[in-house]
Amino acid sequence: MSSTTEQNIPPADTAAPQEDVDASNMAVIARQAIVDHNRAVYGYELFDRSTASDAHTAASDAALLFNALSYAGTEALVGKKTVFINCTHESLAGGHLELIHPEKVVLEVPPLPDTATQEEIDQRVPVLQALCERGFRLALNQNALRKPYASWMPLASFIKLDLQTFKPELAGPLVKFASQYAKATLVAEKVETAEQFKMMSDLGVKLFQGFWFAKPSLVKATTIRPSQATIIQLINLVRKQADTSEIEDLLKKDPTLSFNLLRFINSSGFGLSCEVTSFRHAVMILGLKKLFRWAALLMTTSRDGAPPAVGQTAVVRGRLMELLAAELLPPEECDNAFVVGVFSLLDTMLNVPLEKALESVALPQAVTDALLHGTGVFAPFLELTKACESGDDATFARMADELHLSNRQINWAHLQALAWAEDLNGD
Incomplete structure (x- = not known):
């Protein structure tokens, strides 16, 4: 990264x-x-x-x-x-x-x-x-x-x-x-x-x-670091031994936090023989004790401040793609759809080309294909999500038709995603 x-x-x-x-x-x-x-x-x-x-x-x-x-x-x-x-x-x-x-x-x-x-x-x-x-x-x-x-x-x-x-x-x-x-x-x-x-x-x-x-x-x-408030939320969840699903939800709400975790757990220093590509897998592999250590150390090197606007946009993209994918894809693919949306703005966060940013984190091939080549199962969802963001009516109509989604389904999902992202500051 x-x-x-x-x-x-x-x-x-x-x-x-x-x-x-x-x-x-x-x-x-x-x-x-x-x-x-x-x-x-x-x-x-x-x-x-x-x-x-x-x-x-x-x-x-x-x-x-x-x-x-x-x-x-x-x-x-x-x-x-x-x-x-x-x-x-x-x-x-x-x-x-x-x-x-x-x-x-x-x-x-x-x-x-x-x-x-x-x-x-x-x-x-x-x-x-x-x-x-x-x-x-x-x-x-x-x-x-x-x-x-x-x-x-x-x-x-x-x-x-x-x-x-x-x-x-x-x-x-x-x-x-x-x-x-x-x-x-x-x-x-x-x-x-x-x-x-x-x-x-x-x-x-x-x-x-x-x-x-x-x-x-x-x-x-160049580094991206979560706000201390978000890291404290993670530490509090770990200390009360929250369910993996609760911790996973927090990781989904902060792209900088989730990216840092995947980057760290897949580094050669961690010594794993397999690549970890999902937040749930990362939490389970790391365990609560090491997750607490990681979060505490991350807090010492983070900088204060609310998540930047680009981070908020990334969270909306991720959640919207997850909701849209849930209409058409198996449940296990929804997490990958979320990752595509969240990581689609890493180039802006890091100020480096997206290909360079993605070199340092393990991702499923389908995720990489969508992000770098605009191909594969997640590409239409990403294009539709960007159209929702930009107000590009022509692309919106074309992708909605390709995915067989109604305007009502898409607009409902978009509103849900916006509301979910707003909760980041209110948790």
Whole structure:
């Protein structure tokens, strides 16, 4: 659901210019490739560029991961590769990690401040152990090779060695020490020359990251976000353990909410083997606990304000198509008719071509055919719906005749759809 562009940016520890970022609807994520000895991409480390570099908090960690999976077009951003995410110790205990598939994500764990006591270091072990038991892999930096962190070492899947922090002659002893005391895969980072790459490769290091391979690239992703009022409605429904049908009704009333949910649940980070194409299926797959987590996190990254006029129009289209389809099609097709109507304005919501907008969400072929090609079973309903909207009497008459619907049936459905959409602000 995103329009993405990439460009080279300064090193990861240098903040991107803030004037380039429209915080209201732009997720800005930097990624840098991590490659193997053949220079094939193994994974990507992601950095949040939506906020200043010194604003790295548990909340920003959660927002980065959420944006990467929900907003920024995951396939374009990381594909099927492993994602490395920098974490704070606070965020390592965060509920947002319950939303993602552990096998897709490596959590980069920082050392504690130099003032930390041995007891404070050891107290972190249960949290790290629990993450490993859930299937996450942990990456530690070379500071964890120090004696106080001995209790952390068995939990490390990766150890990152920063070439800018030690002299070349110390590389051999450091690699030997790390290999001896940890079973982790070593990653040489901040590799800037061919000589550094060869040196570390000859020492048996398996993975590499740095400017010599690729500078971080900036991915700007246009986003659409529901109003907080709508998200609160969803949270309240989940908290009272409402029926799936009630939750489905709310999703139908807010195209931004439903689109974000389908986009998120079908992202590679969620780890499903099948595509979810209906709201009811999404709710059932996610379950109330994860749906609550998702809604709560979405609220932290949303912007306030009533649904825009285009969103209201999309809701009317969806409901009208659903009602018209109910006259002629089997019940299971009515939900798809609704999706066609709601998503027919995604290009306007996102300010990108509709084909691009639809790339990032799983939809049945019949829905895509109607939206992109004006063909298939739903196309006549969409054309009739647009004619109702625009007052195009000729098209209205032609499509009504083709579908064998009376003026009375269509006008009644249109009034019902308008009334239903108005309820969005009154629920």
